[in-house]
Amino acid sequence: MTAPERLSIVLPTYNERQNVGRILEELLPLKQHFDLEVLFVDDDSADGTADLVKQLAHGQAGVRLIRRVGRAGLASAIKEGILDATGDVIVVMDCDGQHEPAAVEAAVEALLSSGSDLVVGSRFHPDAAIHGLSEKRTRNSTWANTIARYSLPGYRRLTDYMSGFFALRPEAVLRHVRRVDVNGFKFLYELLSISRGSLRVSEIPLRFQARVAGDSKLDLAIVWDLGVSILHTLLLRAIPRRAISFALVGLSGVAVQMLVVQALMSTDGLAFKQALPIAVVVAASTNYLINNALTFRFQRQQGTALLKGLLKFLLVASLPVLANVGVASTFYNLVSRNTFLAQLAGILVVFVWNYAASSRFVWNTP
Ligand code: GDD
Ligand code: MN
Numbered sequence: 001m002t003a004p005e006r007l008s009i010v011l012p013t014y015n016e017r018q019n020v021g022r023i024l025e026e027l028l029p030l031k032q033h034f035d036l037e038v039l040f041v042d043d044d045s046a047d048g049t050a051d052l053v054k055q056l057a058h059g060q061a062g063v064r065l066i067r068r069v070g071r072a073g074l075a076s077a078i079k080e081g082i083l084d085a086t087g088d089v090i091v092v093m094d095c096d097g098q099h100e101p102a103a104v105e106a107a108v109e110a111l112l113s114s115g116s117d118l119v120v121g122s123r124f125h126p127d128a129a130i131h132g133l134s135e136k137r138t139r140n141s142t143w144a145n146t147i148a149r150y151s152l153p154g155y156r157r158l159t160d161y162m163s164g165f166f167a168l169r170p171e172a173v174l175r176h177v178r179r180v181d182v183n184g185f186k187f188l189y190e191l192l193s194i195s196r197g198s199l200r201v202s203e204i205p206l207r208f209q210a211r212v213a214g215d216s217k218l219d220l221a222i223v224w225d226l227g228v229s230i231l232h233t234l235l236l237r238a239i240p241r242r243a244i245s246f247a248l249v250g251l252s253g254v255a256v257q258m259l260v261v262q263a264l265m266s267t268d269g270l271a272f273k274q275a276l277p278i279a280v281v282v283a284a285s286t287n288y289l290i291n292n293a294l295t296f297r298f299q300r301q302q303g304t305a306l307l308k309g310l311l312k313f314l315l316v317a318s319l320p321v322l323a324n325v326g327v328a329s330t331f332y333n334l335v336s337r338n339t340f341l342a343q344l345a346g347i348l349v350v351f352v353w354n355y356a357a358s359s360r361f362v363w364n365t366p
Contacts, residue, residue: 004034004087004088004089004108004112005034005035005088006034006035006036006037006086006087006088006089007030007034007035007036007037007087007088007089007090007091007104007108008037008038008039008085008086008087008089008090008091009027009030009036009037009038009039009090009091009092009093009104010039010041010078010081010082010085010090010091010092010093011023011038011039011040011041011081011093011094011095012040012041012042012043012074012077012078012081012092012094012095013040013041013042013043013045013049013053013095014042014043014045014049014071014074014077014217015045015046015047015049015214015217016045016047016049016095016096016214017045017047017048017049017052018212018213018214019095019096019097019212019213019214020040020049020052020053020056020095021052021056022097022212023095023097023101024038024056024060024063026101027101027104028060030101030104030105031062033105034108035062036062037062037064037085037086037087038062038063038064039064039065039066039081039084039085040053040063040064040065040066040095041066041068041077041078041080041081042065042066042067042068042077043068043071043072043073043077044067044068044069044070044071050065050067053065066080066081066084068080072183072298073182073183073184073185073298074164074183074184074185074187074217075180075182075183075184075185075186075187075190076182076183078092078187079177079180079187082168082170082173082174082177083174083177083178085170087170088169088170089108089111089167089168089169089170090167090168090169090170091104091107091108091165091166091167092164092165092166092167092168092187093121093164093165094164094165096211096212096213096214097209097210097211097212097213098132098164098208098209098210098211099121099164099165099206099208099209100206100207100209103121103165103204103206103207104167106204107119107121107165107166107167107204108167110167110202110204111167111168111169114200114202115200116169116199116200116201116202117168117169117172117173117199117200117201118166118167118168118169118172118173118191118199118200118201118202119166119167119168119201119202119203119204120158120160120163120165120166120188120201120202120203120204121160121163121165121166121167121203121204121205121206122158122159122160122163122203122204122205122206123141123160123163123206123208124141124142124145124159124160125159125160125203125204125205125206126159126205127205128205128206128207128208129205129206129207129208130208131207131208131209131210132208132209132210132211133208140223141162144161144162144226145159145160145161145162147230148161148162148189148230149161151193151230151233151234152189152192152193152197152233153197154192154195154196154197154198155192155197155201158192158201158203159203160203160206161186161188161189161192162185162186162188162189162226163188163206164185164187164188165206166188172199172200173191173195173199176191176194176195176199177191179194180194181241182225182229182241183225183298184221184222184225184226184229185218185222185225185226186225186226186229189226189229189230190229193229193232193233193237194237221293221294221297224245224294227248228241228244228245228248229241231244231248232244242295242296242355242359243355245291245294245295246291246295246351246354246355247351247355249287249290249291249294249295250287250351250354252286252287252290253283253284253286253287254283256279256282256283256286256287257279257280257282257283258279260275260278260279260282260283261275261276261279264278264279280321281314284313284314284317285310285314287313288309288310288313288314288362289310291358292306292309292363296359296362296363296365299363299364299365301362301363309362309363312358312361312362313358313362316354316357316358316361316362317350317354317358319353319357320349320350320353320354321350323346323349323350323353326346327345327346327349331345331346
């Protein structure tokens, strides 16, 4: 491939008002070498990031803004940016100063010289330097990378599956980008997972800097999403990601229920028959709250809607609880005297029902 005529840089932003001016200043000199497009994808930041980008775009051909209402997350912002970018080569990077603008040229060069479809800026390349990652996050990222490597047999040689910095050739990668449907942070991981080893990928070392201003948006929910994504890949992408998340939360509910039964029976001296219904309601309620915070956080209920949602969830769940008993005892009577299998059959029915019905009626998703 010859040098790109047009280079697009996609910068996802959420509350980065303090950083957009500086990054733009650092990127604009690239105009000397490229027909440059800088595309900010902002999720309607409350700090006025989008307005500032509009101002900065005045008199600067090639500076563009996509503003989305209803925050849909980093990965979906990256996806939208890539799909809308007009360049022959597209670079995606953070706009908080953690990714050095110098890496842009290095990545484009590597893309051209190696004939790759995708070049990843790696924080864990032997020649990389990480200044901007706490010891704890470095440890967690290394750990996550190890699992990611295991789940992506087509890309074993890579060192950073979670990087937010990469360059790509749209004609090779776009058809995979279209299919990315995660909301969290792990766009790159999903892209690799979807493309199943079919992309030519290489890496360049990254010098990862400390954030210049503002805070990271990484939180527990984002880490949860990564775990779910990896399971999704290991299950050959056959089970919907949301169903996996729902099932994991369900498992935690089983633990809650057992602990509550135990506690009520030992400290309050309740009989099993009395403790069970209380424990079931407690477990269903914690399931609801955790699902609301993780599985369905983009349709999250708040305030009075949270309470209404809980009542709906309990209602939706009450039917399969009865069904559970029915299925389990029928299984026990007709199929097998194995109580474990019988309970498993019951739980499976409850799970499918709960997932389908609560997606639809509690969080209003199809
Ligand atoms: N549009 C949009 N919507 N942008 C977002 C959102 C969002 O919901 N969340 C974060 N961003 C933007 C930020 O404004 C920033 O420019 C960039 O995405 C990275 O976000 P940070 O919050 O600074 O992420 P980080 O530094 O903790 O994480 C970095 O390292 C991760 C690996 O450990 C990023 O490079 C991640 O992409 C990467 O996975
Ligand atoms: Mn950052």
